[in-house]
Amino acid sequence: MLYICKVEKKQIILSAALKILVKKGVHNTPMSAIGKAAETGMGTIYNYFPNKDALINEIYTDIKKQEKLLFENFEADKPIKTQFENYFTIAVDFFINNPNYFLFMEQLQASPIITERSKEEGRKSITPIFELLSVGKEQRIIKEMDTEEILMFIGGAILSYLRWYFNQTKKNETSLKNQVIMVWDAIKE
Amino acid sequence: MLYICKVEKKQIILSAALKILVKKGVHNTPMSAIGKAAETGMGTIYNYFPNKDALINEIYTDIKKQEKLLFENFEADKPIKTQFENYFTIAVDFFINNPNYFLFMEQLQASPIITERSKEEGRKSITPIFELLSVGKEQRIIKEMDTEEILMFIGGAILSYLRWYFNQTKKNETSLKNQVIMVWDAIKE
DNA sequence: CATTTTGGAATGAACATTCATTCCATTAAC
DNA sequence: GTTAATGGAATGAATGTTCATTCCAAAATG
Numbered sequence A, B: 001m002l003y004i005c006k007v008e009k010k011q012i013i014l015s016a017a018l019k020i021l022v023k024k025g026v027h028n029t030p031m032s033a034i035g036k037a038a039e040t041g042m043g044t045i046y047n048y049f050p051n052k053d054a055l056i057n058e059i060y061t062d063i064k065k066q067e068k069l070l071f072e073n074f075e076a077d078k079p080i081k082t083q084f085e086n087y088f089t090i091a092v093d094f095f096i097n098n099p100n101y102f103l104f105m106e107q108l109q110a111s112p113i114i115t116e117r118s119k120e121e122g123r124k125s126i127t128p129i130f131e132l133l134s135v136g137k138e139q140r141i142i143k144e145m146d147t148e149e150i151l152m153f154i155g156g157a158i159l160s161y162l163r164w165y166f167n168q169t170k171k172n173e174t175s176l177k178n179q180v181i182m183v184w185d186a187i188k189e
Numbered sequence C: 001c002a003t004t005t006t007g008g009a010a011t012g013a014a015c016a017t018t019c020a021t022t023c024c025a026t027t028a029a030c
Numbered sequence D: 001g002t003t004a005a006t007g008g009a010a011t012g013a014a015t016g017t018t019c020a021t022t023c024c025a026a027a028a029t030g
Helices: A006-024 A031-037 A042-048 A052-070 A080-097 A099-108 A112-120 A124-138 A147-167 A173-187 B006-024 B031-037 B042-048 B052-070 B080-097 B099-108 B112-120 B124-138 B147-167 B173-187
Strands: none
Touching: A006 A031, A006 A042, A006 A052, A006 A099, A031 A042, A052 A080, A052 A099, A080 A099, A080 A124, A080 A147, A080 A173, A099 A147, A124 A147, A147 A173, A147 B147, A147 B173, A173 B147, A173 B173, B006 B031, B006 B042, B006 B052, B006 B099, B031 B042, B052 B080, B052 B099, B080 B099, B080 B124, B080 B147, B080 B173, B099 B147, B124 B147, B147 B173
16 A cells, blocks of 8 residues: 555545445444545554544544634625625535535434533634624614524524435525525514 | 233333433443333343334334324414414424433434435324415415425424523523514514 | 243344554665 | 665454344243
8 A cells, every 4th residue: 555644644534434424324334444435454544543433523523623714704894684694605505515514413413422522612613603693683683682592593594404405306596595585584673 | 020011011111212212322222221221121122122223213103103193183273373383382392391202303313214214204294384384375474485495494493492492501481482483584474 | 831921141243443464665784 | 776674554354342132941921
């Protein structure tokens, strides 16, 4: 086997693992299968990750990291409604463009392992939307409700849309627009 | 040890299993643990269920059956908005009163097994809400959108609310009302 | 006492992890 | 420039563990 620099090899394993874990299910994928997918021996994987759980955890945190990056330079100078539409669309597009990220996260959700993972994660990634809602409430554009509650609502809409999207055979442009309309009507004053 | 009529014994196993499966995670609960929880031997369980999967499946279908019953005699003579509020509240209350049902369903979702389960299930349980939306659209009370899309939206709102609710320490009455307001504003014309 | 039901030890398959060995690129020695 | 040594990456067979499932002796039932 050819030698590959450490960082690159790790990435190869991570991305091959993501692919097969999503396809076969996290709990039904033996390490041997991951090895095969990454075209490497099982032992090699253990040179990079102490155990299966750590590997899965690293996939998880990698995705979380990318999620955060999404809103790094979010334009906060547009009208509130525009900002909201942008936020919603960016979030949805991220997962539509990375179906495996979505499917992987769906699998981890509700698993006992995830509980510990999610605790440490703060509200960092959603700072822009948090901001957006605060300002919107001040200007009486957004309903006067607990921000957490509104956030959860938006999150639910994103999640259900994505689930629906990935079960759909004929992908439909208008449906996303409809979603945005509904969520906006829900949160606007 | 003591003899118990078949039907009852089966229920004991089912409910003990539900409890421990939710607590430990479906994939981390050996049959021996289910036996212990049900205060019976493993062999006994196999007298009632051909295998672990069948047991899990039966818990699943039992919950689905109860879900359907919820809307058995849904009052379709009230105003659309009232009907919607009732529907939403009934659905949410069902799971709030049966937390384990919710947590169990959450665990099955996204697992490869569930896929086959959910396929067979039709739109039976949601007939009343389906009706409600159709009538509402005719009367121009509800947005003119694909009913499936609106349904998915409502489902997402229910799901995210419940997830949030079960993570909350201090349960709050207003939050459900706020949810209902938001979803209604989302779907009303 | 014949039949049914129970409990839990025994079995074997699936799997995560380990480790002795192989293999190579790099460096040192000449 | 050629050859020999070195370190560390790669490998997958071997190991030990964790289960689902089986099986049958003992207990309960009628």
